[in-house]
Amino acid sequence: MIRKFALTGALLQLLFIAGASAQCTIRLSGTITDSETKLALSGATIVVKETGLSVRSNDKGFYSLDGLCPGIYNIRISHIGCAPVDIEWNVSADQRRNITLPHSITQLQEVAVTGHAAKEVTTAPVESLSGKELDKTRGLTLGEALKKVNGVTSMTTGPNVSKPVINGLHSNRVLVLNNGIRQEGQQWGTEHAPEVDPFLANKIVVIKGASALRYGGDAIGGVVLVEPKPLPVTPGMKGEVDLVGFSNNRLGAVSATLEQQVPKVPGLSWRLQGTLRKGGNTRTPDYWLDNTGVEEYNFSAALGWKKQNYGAEIFYSQFNTNLGVFEGSHIGNRTDLEEVIKQQRPFPEFTEGFSYDINRPYQHVEHELFKVKAYLNTGKAGKLNLVVARQFNFRNELDRSSALSVNQMNLNLTTYTGELVWDHNSWKGLRGTIGTSAMYQENSYKSRLFIPNYQSMQWGAFWMEKWESSNNKWLLEGGVRYDHKDYYNIDDNAKEINYPEQEYGSFSGSLGAQYRLNDHLHISVNAARAWRAAGVNELYASGLHHGAAVIEQGDPFLKGESASKFNATLHYDLGEKLEADVNFYYNYIHNFIFQQPTDSVVVTIRGAFPYTYYRQADASMKGMDAQLRWQFLPKWQILTKASLLRAYNESANDWMIGMPSDRFEHELTFFPGNLKRLKDNYVSVTMNNVLKQTRIPANLKDPGDPRGQDLMAPPGAYNLFGLEAGSTVHFGRQPISVIIGAANVLNTRYREYLNFFRYFADEPGTNIYLKLKVPLNFGKKAS
Amino acid sequence: MKKNFARLFLFAALFTLAFAACKKEKNDTPTENANEEITTLKLTFTNAANAADVVTATWKDLDGIAGNAPVIDKINLKANTTYTVATELFDERKNPPDNVTAEIEEEGDEHRVFHLFYASATAAVKDSITTVATVTPLDKDSKNLPIGLEISMATKAAFTGFLNVVVRHQPGAKNGTYAPGSTDVLTIFPVEIK
Numbered sequence: 001m002i003r004k005f006a007l008t009g010a011l012l013q014l015l016f017i018a019g020a021s022a023q024c025t026i027r028l029s030g031t032i033t034d035s036e037t038k039l040a041l042s043g044a045t046i047v048v049k050e051t052g053l054s055v056r057s058n059d060k061g062f063y064s065l066d067g068l069c070p071g072i073y074n075i076r077i078s079h080i081g082c083a084p085v086d087i088e089w090n091v092s093a094d095q096r097r098n099i100t101l102p103h104s105i106t107q108l109q110e111v112a113v114t115g116h117a118a119k120e121v122t123t124a125p126v127e128s129l130s131g132k133e134l135d136k137t138r139g140l141t142l143g144e145a146l147k148k149v150n151g152v153t154s155m156t157t158g159p160n161v162s163k164p165v166i167n168g169l170h171s172n173r174v175l176v177l178n179n180g181i182r183q184e185g186q187q188w189g190t191e192h193a194p195e196v197d198p199f200l201a202n203k204i205v206v207i208k209g210a211s212a213l214r215y216g217g218d219a220i221g222g223v224v225l226v227e228p229k230p231l232p233v234t235p236g237m238k239g240e241v242d243l244v245g246f247s248n249n250r251l252g253a254v255s256a257t258l259e260q261q262v263p264k265v266p267g268l269s270w271r272l273q274g275t276l277r278k279g280g281n282t283r284t285p286d287y288w289l290d291n292t293g294v295e296e297y298n299f300s301a302a303l304g305w306k307k308q309n310y311g312a313e314i315f316y317s318q319f320n321t322n323l324g325v326f327e328g329s330h331i332g333n334r335t336d337l338e339e340v341i342k343q344q345r346p347f348p349e350f351t352e353g354f355s356y357d358i359n360r361p362y363q364h365v366e367h368e369l370f371k372v373k374a375y376l377n378t379g380k381a382g383k384l385n386l387v388v389a390r391q392f393n394f395r396n397e398l399d400r401s402s403a404l405s406v407n408q409m410n411l412n413l414t415t416y417t418g419e420l421v422w423d424h425n426s427w428k429g430l431r432g433t434i435g436t437s438a439m440y441q442e443n444s445y446k447s448r449l450f451i452p453n454y455q456s457m458q459w460g461a462f463w464m465e466k467w468e469s470s471n472n473k474w475l476l477e478g479g480v481r482y483d484h485k486d487y488y489n490i491d492d493n494a495k496e497i498n499y500p501e502q503e504y505g506s507f508s509g510s511l512g513a514q515y516r517l518n519d520h521l522h523i524s525v526n527a528a529r530a531w532r533a534a535g536v537n538e539l540y541a542s543g544l545h546h547g548a549a550v551i552e553q554g555d556p557f558l559k560g561e562s563a564s565k566f567n568a569t570l571h572y573d574l575g576e577k578l579e580a581d582v583n584f585y586y587n588y589i590h591n592f593i594f595q596q597p598t599d600s601v602v603v604t605i606r607g608a609f610p611y612t613y614y615r616q617a618d619a620s621m622k623g624m625d626a627q628l629r630w631q632f633l634p635k636w637q638i639l640t641k642a643s644l645l646r647a648y649n650e651s652a653n654d655w656m657i658g659m660p661s662d663r664f665e666h667e668l669t670f671f672p673g674n675l676k677r678l679k680d681n682y683v684s685v686t687m688n689n690v691l692k693q694t695r696i697p698a699n700l701k702d703p704g705d706p707r708g709q710d711l712m713a714p715p716g717a718y719n720l721f722g723l724e725a726g727s728t729v730h731f732g733r734q735p736i737s738v739i740i741g742a743a744n745v746l747n748t749r750y751r752e753y754l755n756f757f758r759y760f761a762d763e764p765g766t767n768i769y770l771k772l773k774v775p776l777n778f779g780k781k782a783s
Numbered sequence: 784m785k786k787n788f789a790r791l792f793l794f795a796a797l798f799t800l801a802f803a804a805c806k807k808e809k810n811d812t813p814t815e816n817a818n819e820e821i822t823t824l825k826l827t828f829t830n831a832a833n834a835a836d837v838v839t840a841t842w843k844d845l846d847g848i849a850g851n852a853p854v855i856d857k858i859n860l861k862a863n864t865t866y867t868v869a870t871e872l873f874d875e876r877k878n879p880p881d882n883v884t885a886e887i888e889e890e891g892d893e894h895r896v897f898h899l900f901y902a903s904a905t906a907a908v909k910d911s912i913t914t915v916a917t918v919t920p921l922d923k924d925s926k927n928l929p930i931g932l933e934i935s936m937a938t939k940a941a942f943t944g945f946l947n948v949v950v951r952h953q954p955g956a957k958n959g960t961y962a963p964g965s966t967d968v969l970t971i972f973p974v975e976i977k
Contacts, residue, residue: 333910333966349956349963398951400965605821605844607949607969729893 017160025382025423025431027094029064029472031519032077044079047610050467051235058401061474067425069375069383071230077101090130092203092227094121094466098575112473123512123524124211125583125625127151128154130203132526132680136724139244139253139277140625142176142198142745146224149206150641151583151625153660155754157191159282159764160294162321162364164194165754166208167585168621168645168659169221172535176224177215179315181371181389184415184441188451189545190535190756194391195319195367198297199242199255199275204707208625209585210510210530210565213462214421214433217483217508218532222565229710231269231304231313232261233667239776243769249292250354251279258776267306268512274299279323284341284762285749287351289326293358296321297418302486309377319367324358326350330400331549331758336758341712346761361743365397381557382424385435390413410446415439432465443536450543451553452493458533459487464510473515477526482507485533490540499540504533504560520574526567538593538614546754551602551685552595553613561591561616582626592619594656599701607654618650639667654697657709660754661693663715664754680733686722693753702778715751720744739771750761811845821883823873824948824970828866831935838866842948842970845875858946858974865937867921870896870948872968888932891924894967895957896931897949904945904971908961914974915942928959930949938976946974 020289032041040061047054050073057063065075070092078084082101089097127149129137137145142153143162154162155170166174171190173733176183178196185195204540212223236262240478246254254621257686259271277296282289302318328350331337369390378384393413421435437458446453464479484505491498512526520730565587572580596615601608623645631637642664648657668685692715705715724741747765751758789818824845830836838860844853861868887894898918899911916938920929953964 335969336966339908339962347956347963380852548893603844603971605842605853605968605970606826729946 004555007730011295012336015232024070025066025425026066027064027066027426027431027468027582028089028091028097029095030060030097030099031061031123032063032079032099033061033083033103041079041101042080043160044077044082046076049074049075049076064472072232073226078553083279090202090229092230093205118544120476121514122211122511122552123206123514123526124528125151125208125473125524125567125585126205127201127503128205132726134201134204135737135771135773136726137198138197138242138255138552138773139246139251139769140746142194142196142224142226144207145198145204148365149204150581150627151208151251151623151643152206153663153754154657155190156752156757158326158329158761159289159292159756160279161191161193163190164224165204165660166206166222166224166261167587167623168623168647168656169587172538173219173221173532174224174568175212175216175219175222176225176226178369179228179317179371179385180373181369181391182216182415182417182439184391184413184417184439185365185393186395186411186413186443186451186533188411188541190364190589191325191548191746192395193323194217195321195365196226197251197255197275197296197317197319198226198296199291200228200273200300200317202225207584209526209567209587210508210528211477211479211512211526211567213464213479213481213508213528214435214549215512216437216557216714217460217462217506217530219479220530220532220561220565220587228271228302231271231302231306232259233269233306235261235263237778239778241776242772243772243774244769245771246767246769248764249279249282249294249295250356253277264451267311269304269306271302272299272419273301278356282356285747285765286762287345288353289328289346289354289761290350290352291324291357291359291362292326293322293324293356297517312372312374312377314368314719315359315371315373317369319365319366321363322358323363323365325361326359326361326757326761327359329757330361331413333549333758334601334610335607337711341759360398361400362398366394367394367438378422380421380425381427385421386421387417387421389417391417408447409450411443411451413441414441415441429470430467431467434463436461446545449453449493449497450541450545450726451543452490452497452499452540454487454499454536454540455489456485456487456536458483467509473516475516475741477512477514478510479505481511483531483533487536487539497542500556502534502539502556506531506560506562507669521570521572521672524569526565526569528565529562530565531560533559533560534593541614542749544606544609548611550597551609553611555614558593558614558616559591561589561593563587563589577631579629580627582624584624585622586687587621587758588650589621592656593614594619594658597657601615619656619772620648620650622646622648635671635673637669637671639665641665650695652697658754659693659695661714662691664689677730679730680737681725681727683725686724686725688722689718690718690720690752692717714753715758718748718750718752720748720750735775737773739769741769743767743769794962816880819967820874821872822875823880824922824968825871825873826948826972827869827871828858828936829869830858830861833864833868837856842972843875843974855970855972858972860938860974860976862938862941862976864909865935868896868898868933868936870898870934871941872950884932885902888930891922891930892926892928892950892957893949894930895953895959897947897951897963898931898934898959899947899949900942900974901947904906906910911947912944916945917941924957927958928957940976942976946972948957948972 032044034340042059044057048065053287070612072087075087143164146152146164147154155165156162171187176194178427207223215223239258240254251295257273261269276300280293282292282640285657302315304313328346336378347349368420369391373387376384379759395411397409417439419437441456444453460483462481467476487502490675506529510528514524518520539554539556541552545552567585571585597612600611602611628637644662647659665688672681720741726739728735744766749762822845825841828838838857840856843853872883900915919935921933922930922933924930948970950968951964952967956963
């Protein structure tokens with residue numbers, strides 16, 4: 001009967017939409033062992049308190065809990081002869097966690113065992129930041145925070161603007177999901193940072209590669225999920241206050257959250273959250289960078305209502321920022337630019353001193369998100385999820401003040417998205433999702449033309465399934481997706497420039513397998529084909545990009561780009577003691593779209609500017625991300641990461657421009673153990689080693705030119721050192737987590753190849769920071 | 784069955800709410816730029832010895848940055864002659880054309896106009912040739928630094944090359960030299976002195 005329902009249901013849902021983040025078919029699994037004897041414990045009972053779901057571990061100690069929704073669950077594990085262990089588990093995706101139970105004989109010892117960081121179960125390379133790791137990034141922008149993830153670099157424009165780069169790919173190729181919604185800010189330039197408040201996140205997940213079909217077929221580079229904590233399910237009011245201070249630009253940030261499950265109305269809960277962030281000019285080792293301040297104020301509100309079989313959630317957020325742009329970067333023309341590059345430092349009038357003032361040039365950006373999410377249980381077969389959202393993005397770019405020039409650009413982008421997804425529960429070991437999604441977008445501009453007015457419509461449908469063998473050795477995953485995108489109404493522009501309308505459509509797909517050799521070692525392979533329609537800027541950009549002092553010209557005849565990506569991952573895990581990961585990838589992108597610099601110039605009244613245009617070529621990207629965490633002595637841990645990339649333009653037989661260089665990161669941490677009032681203490685020293693990018697495309701006129709097709713040769717290699725210490729201080733019952741540290745301790749002077757300000761100025765010098773996190777509990781102690 | 788309808792209704796209601804609650808987005812029809820864009824730079828050379836001997840030359844780009852190449856006049860001057868040179872800037876996309884010169888004059892303490900001779904069109908700033916003519920600014924800003932909208936140009940021997948007229952924007956940093964600030968206007972005229 002159920003089988004019949006699942007089949008007809010699946011067929012029916014094919015007609016429907018896709019892509020929501022609320023999946024209610026999550027599986028938690030792992031093995032249970034005895035902490036003393038290290039033997040597998042069979043017949044242990046695992047109970048999810050919230051749902052009453054109860055399972056027993058099999059004779060190998062293996063357990064699995066199926067059909068969970070994202071949320072925070074209290075799970076109790078008990079076994080005859082062992083003290084029961086309670087775990088609070090924040091669930092957002094399939095996870096595996098091995099649990100060790102303390103044996104009753106040693107019951108006098110403190111119960112402190114509960115496995116370590118759970119691993120998400122998928123064949124794609126996934127990494128996430130949560131808990132302590134995420135706390136360490138508090139106060140940073142999303143782009144900077146993501147640098148903690150191996151293989152993710154950031155592309156920056158000065159100290160305030162940074163965009164994530166996953167395995168060399170960025171902008172339109174990296175999908176950022178803010179609370180489950182595709183972040184459709186204006187990705188029309190490298191100086192457009194994602195308008196996301198990282199304080200909202202409880203967890204940031206990075207899926208490298210193209211296999212995340214659920215979120216869109218266009219994620220050739222990968223997906224970044226910014227996930228807030230699920231709304232509370234246990235009664236009581238809770239909150240948290242974060243305070244962050246940075247010395248270099250005297251940046252202060254404060255963020256507060258307040259949430260409650262309304263005691264009188266079961267299932268009803270709410271959350272309010274707000275962030276303020278203000279910083280002034282940044283200092284490099286030798287000089288200040290004038291007008292590099294930042295102001296940000298964000299808030300969000302969520303209201304949820306949850307019943308046994310259905311539920312709904314409303315979410316609203318606003319992100320507002322003013323970003324100062326370093327004055328010395330707004331270059332009049334090519335001659336000025338060459339002059340600055342020759343000098344190797346900005347002119348003194350742009351490096352005067354500290355100030356919180358933000359003058360022209362600056363960017364003002366507002367982003368508003370409104371979202372409604374609802375789910376409905378479809379019997380025992382699965383769950384139906386509906387998400388509709390609207391986002392509004394406003395951007396005002398003010399160039400350096402001048403009585404004379406066209407010095408302002410003003411963009412409005414409105415996006416509506418809708419998704420309908422059906423998750424079906426396990427059926428012969430198969431779990432899957434079927435859905436469709438649609439998006440409508442409208443852009444209008446004022447003042448300077450760079451991107452025309454347009455409307456676009458996008459829709460897609462997908463189906464993906466996951467199968468796990470009953471002995472838990474094999475995991476197979478596969479999915480297909482079709483996407484269609486139109487651009488229309490493009491002719492409504494000043495200067496009566498005409499642009500052709502566009503229509504794109506194609507299939508994407510992904511196939512992956514994971515084999516678990518034993519409990520410590522597993523190997524995953526994943527192959528995916530992803531496809532992306534050309535972006536609006538790539539098709540229609542036309543005009544002067546002031547910050548970069550180049551003329552950008554789109555090409556309306558660009559084809560969509562398609563990527564074939566292969567991943568092989570080896571993961572070795574000995575619990576707390578040792579964990580090692582290595583991921584090899586090969587990504588072949590047919591019709592890769594990029595901005596080609598040229599040596600021809602466009603003559604304007606402001607002088608001559610270099611002309612760049614969008615073009616296509618076949619590109620290959622080979623690389624490796626590896627990391628090792630090893631507790632080599634009882635209180636000492638070393639963490640080493642390496643990320644290598646070779647990006648080649650196959651059509652031109654040359655290297656690709658603007659790709660991250662090889663980088664290594666090492667962190668040595670000492671855990672002194674708990675002191676009287678200080679718990680979870682650590683002291684660490686980090687070293688970041690970034691090599692010089694030597695793989696750049698040659699200058700066609702003079703292949704011996706070290707600058708290649710760039711205006712300046714890539715900057716040299718650099719080593720940065722950082723120090724950090726953290727602790728949880730207890731004032732009575734009130735714990736406060738404290739992190740104090742310093743970045744670039746040696747005040748090293750360096751420039752980074754992926755910073756567009758590398759032509760003008762050095763990177764920031766020493767930055768000392770202090771981060772406090774104060775959890776709040778109101779009224780009665782939460783049970 | 785009834786219950787299912789109720790749920791369906793709930794979804795429909797939420798869906799409508801989501802869209803009804805949204806504020807109407809701005810969808811202004813694009814307007815011609817509210818800001819000024821300089822399209823034209825005009826030079827008027829008046830022979831100091833003979834007011835009737837006037838040479839004018841314009842640098843004109845009416846369709847802006849992404850359009851056609853600008854139209855540039857060639858300047859023909861006499862050797863060993865002193866000219867009074869007026870530099871004027873216009874936005875000719877406006878009707879009547881908007882004269883921008885006055886704004887530079889008003890903000891004279893932030894601007895400096897340079898007239899530089901070069902042998903080639905792509906030479907660096909420091910390669911300007913000072914032996915072609917003696918250029919003497921005639922106007923001064925509030926700090927007694929030259930502006931350069933009115934100059935005296937005394938040509939010397941015969942010369943074929945280029946005259947660059949550069950408007951430098953130097954807020955707070957103007958010191959009479961070329962270096963501070965950024966370039967607001969850079970036009971290159973072919974020039975022949977004989």
